[in-house]
Amino acid sequence: MAKYLLLKHYRGAPASVNDVPMEQWTPEEISAHMQYMNDFAAGLEKTGEFVDGQALAPEGAWVRYDGEGRPPVTDGPFAETKDLIAGWMVIDVDSYERAVELAGELSAAPGAGGEPIHEWLEVRPFLTAPPTITE
């Protein structure tokens, strides 16, 4: 019973095995990829392990506080930013091993030529509530 974030990167992760940008896939390959992702999430709902999943637009802005009474400053987007998050999925599973197993399955989503992308996904545990019994 632990939650993990499966993080998908546009940029910043090591290169995947089947490393072809999506815009160079065929429309059918894109559809097959999307179908795989949807089926994966649906499968997790069936096993009672799904918490949330969202995709993010690649472009955003940087925002920071600029002092009392002044509007926040916005900047960017910066094309050169090293790391770029594409989306995430949150799962609630019984063990770390299960989280890794699922991430492996997600990474097998088909890409160019219908072959698995083998993309690197980041697996991050959630910080939990503190246990009651500690000593």
Add this chain to the structure above:
Amino acid sequence: MDEALLRSLTPSVLSVLVRRGADFAAAEDAVQEALVEALRVWPAGGASPSSRLPADRGDPLRDAKGWLVTVAWRRFLDAARSDAARRRREELLDEEPAPGPASGVDDTLQLYFLCAHPSLTPSSAVALTLRAVGGLTTRQIARAYLVPEATMAQRISRAKRTVSGVRFDRPGDVATVLRVLYLVFNEGYSGDVDLAAEAIRLTRQLAAAVDHPEAAGLLALMLLHHARRAARTASDGSLVPLAEQDRTRWDTRLIAEGVGILQGALARDRLGEFQAQAAIAALHADAPTAEETDWVQIVEWFDELTRLTDSPVVRLNRAVAVGEADGPRAGLAALAGLDAALPRHAAVAAYLHERDGDTATAARLYAEAAHKAGNLAERDHLTRQAARLNDCRCR
């Protein structure tokens, strides 16, 4: 009739339906619907509606149970009727028992075994226990564990399918049930359902149904830790370590009850890990101030626990106790043989080094421990410890 009292009837009502021939999964759904119905139609704090009561008005709990059995059985039959594909159940209609006050065997214990069946994963066993034994709704359980309701519903229905072939009359292993209840108590998130209180209620019910010193040991352990709850967090939500807790805020009634239950269990002379853990908690509860803690006896209980479980986590906690009983050097020596990758290893090492006067090492280790902490409250606490030592050293 308050909600908790009503929910305490869940397992016995469910077992009546199963005894009458309903399959577990369908019976469980029907009982859940009857509970929801009861909460809807019964006035809060009042008895069940008199128009629906059986003739016997003597015992409100028994009346409520009779009402629930009647409604649940009706719901079960409705579901069976509307499910034309399941002809087999139709045959049951011919031998429908007279509705009314429930009699017969109470299989509460069997339900515990079923819901903690070894074929279930821990999270499934927890969810099924909370629903089928605890009477909580899927929505309440989902909120308590911070997952969507649809996910929890699937987890529960899968769990029911998994145990659907298990014979209801086979005795199970109490130890598996205790582990599930321990999980509910110890890994409870905070939601609108008080999972710690729920775990205590279910363990109390179990301890009454089964003659098992470890069931009593677990109940004592829960009560003794629950007694400290108000003192465990500061008003800002930060963690207050045991040594710094305001002991006047400990619940003496729960402590007295826990100690009493533990003594009864220990007298049976069948020691187990929950009794040993409860004994350690009882020694802490016994000390009017942190300084008066009987650490020598606590170390002895940790030795027992090591013998019983041989768990590295126990050895780690033992090192803390040794540090208090025989000094930080002895504690560090006890720590020396343990794998540094253990959770909380750096935190324990930091504490012992600080006690030994090596604040530089302690500060470094506290920061490392904060980095590795698995929960937010602990991380914040450890970060503050590191900050406190670094602050002292700068001046």
